[in-house]
Amino acid sequence: MLEIVSSGGWLMLPIIICSIVVVGICAERFWTLNPEKITPKHQLGQVWGWIQAKELDSAKLKSLRQSSPLGRILAAGLGNSRHGRDVMRDSIEEAASEVVHDLERYLGPLGTIAAIAPLLGLLGTVIGMIKVFTALNLMGAGNAQVLAGGISEALVTTAAGLTVAIPAMIAHRYFVRRVDSLVVQMEQEAVKLVDALHNERRVDLKGA
16 A cells, blocks of 8 residues: 555645545534534524523523524524514524534535645646656666556556545535535524514513
């Protein structure tokens, strides 16, 4: 294995670094983008229970904001519900944009790696072929060792680049789809809260 890596030349180093980054990002995003952590199933029902029982105070609002990304969005809306439906919706949208930005963290670098890994492999191919033709020009076709080294570098880097790029692309598409699904769920929950409170409904915080 080490011989295969070394035969690919110096471009194998950035390709290997890219593979390590891909594994790290995938592990972190898979752990972070857990639907149970992002959009707890019973959180909206719990919030509505607080409202019905008139138990919603600043402490509960703070705990709601810190509990989950969905709770952060709901808390933003509840904190401004007394100012009317439009202000409440604006607060929810502002909080949601921040939450979505956090959910999309590291997806940009993952997509970038998926795009540049094949290019690194292609660059290795070009460099390897340059070595082959240089050897042919200087020594003719008789030096099989030099020719084999250049061809090996060309093929190994291409294979390595594709090996990194294909899983990175699949993971990028998967996580983008998961983020989109989570965003839709959060939007639905927020809309339910806004509709339940109606235009004129105020939510008074105890102690506020």
